[in-house]
Amino acid sequence: MTSDGVFRIAAFSGYAGDRADALKNQAANSGCDVLFGDYLAEMNLATRALEMRKFPDLGYERPFLHHLKLAAPIIAKKRPKIITNAGALNPRGLAEEVFALLDKEGIDDLQVAYVEGDDLMPSLDELSSLGESFPHLEDARPLSSWRLKPASANAYVGARGIVAALKAGADIVISGRCTDASPVIAGAAWFHNWGWDQYDQLAGALLAGHCIECGAYITGGNSSGFRAIKDQYFNFSMGIAEINKDGTFVVTKQPGMNGVVTDVTVRSQILYEIQGNVYLNPDVQALIDDIRVSDLGRDRVRVDGVRGVAPPETTKVGICGVAGYQAECWVAATGLDIQEKFDVLRRQIHENLGDKMKEFDVFDMTQYGVPMENARTEAQGTAMLRVMAQAKDIEAFGPARHLLPLVNPDGLGHFPGFQWQMDSRTCVPVPFMEYWPARVHVKHLPLTVRFVGSIKKIPVPPVSPEETKPVVKQSDYDSPSFNAAKWGPTTRGPLGWVVHARSGDKGGNANVGFFVRHKDEFEWLRTLLSREKMVDLLADEYKGHRIERVEFPGMLAVHFVIHDYLGRGVSSTVRMDSLAKSVAEFLRARHVDVLNKFLVKSKI
Structure with missing residues (x-):
């Protein structure tokens, strides 16, 4: 570990399909002793829940295994610690696969741990009997009012399980649905030996994790300033956070790779997917009203001014239920009278379906794009109509169980120049999930750390009510009058x-x-x-x-x-x-x- 008292952690993934070589590159060249991969988004849980209906042994993010295999020789040599939430709905399953992969690569001396406790499906009834109503985050409706049956339910847990695993000697830690920044909080808390009441420090680590959790976003990906670096807009490096003992931090990147770290890229990422001026996490509430971002040059940006208070008494729960079937297809119109052509198609569809239109929860027809005037190519003179349909029952899609016959009901009686997609796989109705974001009290969320190939089991007590504070209200105010x-x-x-x-x-x-x-x-x-x-x-x-x-x-x-x-x-x-x-x-x-x-x- 570093001798200057600074905790350094490098990101190698921002989502499940991210760069395959990033773990290898960060392990080889970042100079960091801890590496972190974020693989989850809200849609992952829905996708993995559908997957487990057919394949109960899966439910984890398999790309991590490919990334790990590519990096295995470097990991065997440099031995960084690796933390990831790629366990998704089945952290044990992924941990066992990781253990087997390492063994096959001739690496038999790394300890693989996994954290359990975020999966609430087995305990929904018990938690309900304890007074949990899983109220919706927007309007506090209880889960009992939902028209769907939960297929998965995962609490967004914090860093305590990962810290326990690191303290017990884990080299690779697999978690399920911890919050995206929790692995970074855990690494910093373990390295600096912070207490769970050092709120300013924890809040700083939370923001550091937020900065690097999305891979190349911190080095210029998805940046509205992309034109300034368009000549090197490929082969992005990923971010590195250098977290001081007081919780202030610097964001940087590997030298010699593309991308940049500037105040623009850092401010962009801080503003990405936040609720407002209070950033909630199971371990701390970060108050970011006074946050400051300072460009130090040479791909180094300092962030300070973050304050922390005790964590809230509840945390988010992502609950998914099978909502029915959905399909979509695209129809193209070219040249003149685009609006009239799509209006004709809409009328044909409505006339054909008649009362059967009521069998769909959604039958949306939205135009994307406007043709160029006096276009020089067909492509420039073409606009698209996306048709997207959702229904509780697959029978709504007709005897063919396909969207295309509904979208072109009059066959060759279509508008002039009618085109549709040649690949019709998206037109076949498939199950889809609906998402219910809820709350659950953290006092009901004990975690357990286990090690593959060992009977070792570490209970991690939940956050007690005495350690929490009511949620700090998000600020909401208008601007002064504009003159x-x-x-x-x-x-x-x-x-x-x-x-x-x-x-x-x-x-x-x-x-x-x-x-x-x-x-x-x-x-x-x-x-x-x-x-x-x-x-x-x-x-x-x-x-x-x-x-x-x-x-x-x-x-x-x-x-x-x-x-x-x-x-x-x-x-x-x-x-x-x-x-x-x-x-x-x-x-x-x-x-x-x-x-x-x-x-x-x-x-x-």
Whole structure:
């Protein structure tokens, strides 16, 4: 371990399908003794739950095994500790596969541990008898009011189980649905020997974990400033966090690989998928009102100003239920009269289905794209209509059990130039999951650490009520009134000429954070971006959504949460942008009056 008192941890995955060679590269070249891979998102649990209906022995993220095999020779030599939540719904199953893989690679002296306790399916009835109603995060409806039967239920647990495993000598720790940042909190808490009441330090580690949990996002991936590094926009390195004993940290990356770490990439990632100014975690509540981001140059960015208070008495539970069947297909129209062509198709579909349309919970027909005028190629002159259908019963899709006959009911009586997708696999109805984000009291969540090939068993007591604090209320306030006259000459154009943004999903909600490059631009941004202006920017996407707003002066940022933007959540949303990643770019492209004095400096 390092001798300067700084804990260094390198990320090697931001989702299950991330770069296969990242674990190998970080093990070989990062200089970090602890490596961390995040493999889970909300949709993973739904996908793995469907998988386990056919294959009960699976339910974990198999790509990790491939990543580990590639890295095995380096791991055998350098022996870093590895922490991952790739266990998903079956951490024991993955841990046993990891043990077998290492044995096959001739590595027989690494201890593989796994953490159990997040899976609540076996104990739902017992927990209900103890008073748990699993209220929905948005409106507190009890789980008993849900029309579906749970197929999986996983609590978002914290870092304590992983710390126990590390203290017991584990070299590789496999967890299930711990929070994305929990492995980083665990590594820092273990290294610095923090107590669970050192809230400022834990909160700093939470934000450090949030910064590097999404792989290449911290080094320029998904960045609205991508044009500045477009010549090296491939083969990204992943992030490294250097966490000090006081919880402040520096984000950096491997030298010699593509990507950058700047205040723009770090602010983008901090604003990604947050609830507001209070970042909740089972181990601590991080208060980020006063967070500061300082670019130190040379791919090094310092983050401080994070404060912490005791963790909340409840944590999130991701509950999935089989909601029915869904299918989708695409129809293309080219040239003139695009709207009229799609209107004809919509009428044909409605006329054909008649009362059977009521058998669908969703039958959505949304146009994507607008043809270029006087296009020089067919592709440039083409728009797409996405048809997406969901129904409780597969019989709704007709005797063919296929969406295409419903989408083209009149056969050759279609509009001129009709095209559809040649690969029709997505048109075959398949089961889909609906997501119920809920709460459960942490006092009911004991964890257990086990080691593969050993009878060793370490009980990890739950967080006691005495260790918790009521959830700190998220701030929600509007901007001062905007007086356009005081700012000077403007040019009408995209907000994104001078404003960065990042968006993502939080259950059925979407969050989006806007920020500027220069301090003199922030007062303009915070007064411009009121709730009313946000409604204006959303335009036809606004359907009466509740909108929360908060400011982060230390990041020159304004942040919004758009409630129910994704409907019932990622796994069942009608939107093609199911993870709400495109919301920020849509809003940046909306036109506002941009100050000329900002444009003189340069456009993003």
